[in-house]
Amino acid sequence: MKEKQKIIEISGLSVTFEQYDPHSPRRVNLPVISDLNVSVHAGEIVAVVGSSGSGKSLLAHAIFDLLPANAKVGGNIYYLGEEMRRERIRELRGREIALIPQGTGALNPLMKTGRQITNGRKDDACVGEMRNLMRQYGLPRNVEKKYPFELSGGMARRVLLLTALMSHPKLIVADEPTPGMEESLAGQVLADFRNYADQGNGVLLITHDLRAALGVADRIAVFYAGTTLEEAAASDFDRENLLRHPYTRALWRAMPEHGFAVVSGSQPYVKDLPEGCPFGPRCPDKSPACAGEIPVRSVRGGRVRCVCPGEEEKRGEPDGM
């Protein structure tokens, strides 16, 4: 099969916050994302799955150049093969790339919903499209005239979804789009992402919900302590031994249908990251090599950041990058 066009490719992304230590007048650098790699091809939904506190939202903000002034961004982001610099991002956002933010506080509290969905446009075509979408997503007609505080959480999230759909982007970055929605509705949203991707677009789904992601995504990027530990096809999650990274396997085992096995310990805070593999301290297969540089390898069509990735039949060859 011919390699599909990459809509977005993020390679070696790092985000560092400069902060002020309360106990000393010196600046501290807080690496919240380091060496993160993920890409989305045309027609694909890629889910970035990570537990709360792993810095997932910052990934979305980095793509849209929304990080605060004290954040330093490293690495490269390519859009349709072209490197995106700040000015280019500013041209693209809202047009070719759209964000569905995590919180419903993203809606202007003093502006009626309708005007927020159309982004101020009042022409018939635009309003008509909005009304179609609202019908499609079960938003009553009067929602247009309501203020955000009058909407339920689920409604507000649908409104956010509509803002993205209205701009017909090539790429949607959805940051936890479904919490607060009823299950059937969440299913519909995800199904629509599927549909949307199938038309040759890309969706980057940022979520903590592995099960929901598996139901809709083509590939899963496992996010842990600010970096991606593994990129795997969704189908790899059918069997534990298809997965490559010990953390991914632990996640798999923690799923209800696989026995709820919980790995002890918790994600390290970015300030106390261990040397080498961030998962090292919790890893059952830890070896002295885990404290060193951890290469990213291609294994069985996926990519993994581990010195001894889980084997199925044979160990994969180290990747040159």
Place this chain on the structure above:
Amino acid sequence: MADRKRKYGRAVFADDPGDQRKRTVFPVPAVLLFAAVVVAGMLLRESAMETDFVRKNLPPCAGHLFGTDRMGRDMLARTLAGLSYSILLGLLSSAVSAGIALFLAFLSSLGKAADAAVTWLTDLMMGVPHMILLVLISCAMGKGFAGVAAGVALTHWPGLCRLLRAEILQQTESLWAGIARKLGKSRWYIARTHFLPHLLPQLLVGLTLQFPHAVLHEAGITFLGFGLPPDEPAIGIILSESMAYLSTGKWWLALFPGLALMLTVVFFERMGNALRAAVNPSEVHLVK
């Protein structure tokens, strides 16, 4: 930590946001300077009252940097003496006000009725223009020094009290307080062991930021004629006296003492903000 709600922004018209912020180092030399002013002011109290009609109405010169007044008193000595009086009274007032604010904020954490009462009292204090309140208290205490001191000390708590009360409310939501309450600890116990450590830094900041207001109000009410007798060196009195000589062009009588007062206020305001930056780094870590 990333999911902990983090707010940030950037100037809409910023082309390239820089990332430098002035370091929030404690301005040690400035503190020493102000300590020196206070000490010098106290030592100069006598010479500030010394009259010498040979040297009256001198504009600023080498011997008298701030000039002299109609009775030949050295304006530099008078200004320093007045400043030290203002600073000491300001410190005392902020400390008393901070104490009242802390007490009332604790009180409001004890229950709904107490909270309502404290809120009401705060609203009440804020309903009367501050200078009017000061005049009232001065009048109640017989217009002397005690009246001014009491007035300034007793009226600067409402803002700080609101701040501390909000802080306590936030802490009350916290897990620890909930558990302690379940374990049957008394509210006072919780307030003492749990809230106080959280409040102390806020209190310190509030106290420092309250100081400029206290000093300005002290100078203001003294300027109006309350407080110390007319020939005592206080910034308010000095400026009030200078009014009579403005039309004759004796600008130095008003310029330097007022400037000194303004610099004092600016200094304490900066110090308060530096302290705030040190106490709540999360609030300012984005501010360049």
Place this chain on the structure above:
Amino acid sequence: MAEEAANVIRFLLKKMLKAAVLLAGVSILAFALVSLSPIDPVRANTGTTAYLRMSPEKRAQMDSYWGKELPAAERYLNWAADFVRGDMGMSQKYNRPVAEVISEKAGNSLALMGTAWVCSGILGFILGAVAGCFRDRRPDKVIRGGALLLAATPSFWLALLLIMVFSVWLRWLPFGMNIPIGVSHSEVGIADRIAHLILPALTLSLTKTADITLHTRQKMLDIMESDYVLFARARGERGSRIVRRHALRNILLPAITLQFSSVSRIFGGSVLVEQVFSYPGLGQAAVDAGLGSDVSLLLAITVFSALLVFTGNLIADLLYGIADPQIRRGRSHG
């Protein structure tokens, strides 16, 4: 619509009740304070002769407020009952009914405070909003620096500086006094009145502008950091469009509250400014009353000032009720 109006009215009634209770509280506090005064208010400044010359009714009235033989609560109620009927007692200092003194001075004061209030409100809002938009860039640095310096400047000293520059040095504007000495009240022309208003109003405006600028700037920064502005940027909105569509809309409400709650500070500031310029307003009267232990007058001015403050707050609430959909559409927060 009818429901929205009902919501606003309900909200306002609640606020009015609260203001009325607070006003009663202020009068009790003020009464208690002046009653504490160690100087016997009955004879203090009037002197025994004036007291003796007083009509028996007046003397009885004074005794019923300030005499020490009745319980404090009863004296307060006597005073309050007369006060709400419009009889505020006699001013010993001006030797006229307090109500008369107040109504005369209030006009002058309101002209001064009103001018300063409008000027500082408009200027402060514009400067603060601009500074907030240009966070940490040159316009912000200049505006913020100036405002911080001005906020640290004692208003009465600023007044002295302005007098030195504009009256003594440049001789553009009159020195002080609302009315030139030796001219009777009716002869004063409007131009002359305005000339005497400029410097006090300028002083008061400048001090208050600093305040409002700094507050507006902070609000603007908060809004610029809000999730909805961040999202607007993610949707490709930028620069002035964000300011127009999102920031101005959201900063208006806090600005209204700020402006109307500045009444208290502007009144407080006017006390000092009026004193410097010998401007015959309520502030100066309050100082005279305080220095002269003219308790009836001081009490009345206190209550009047609080009334003004609470009215300001009420108007702010009313505008808020109209402008904020959350209140208008019935989700009032206390």
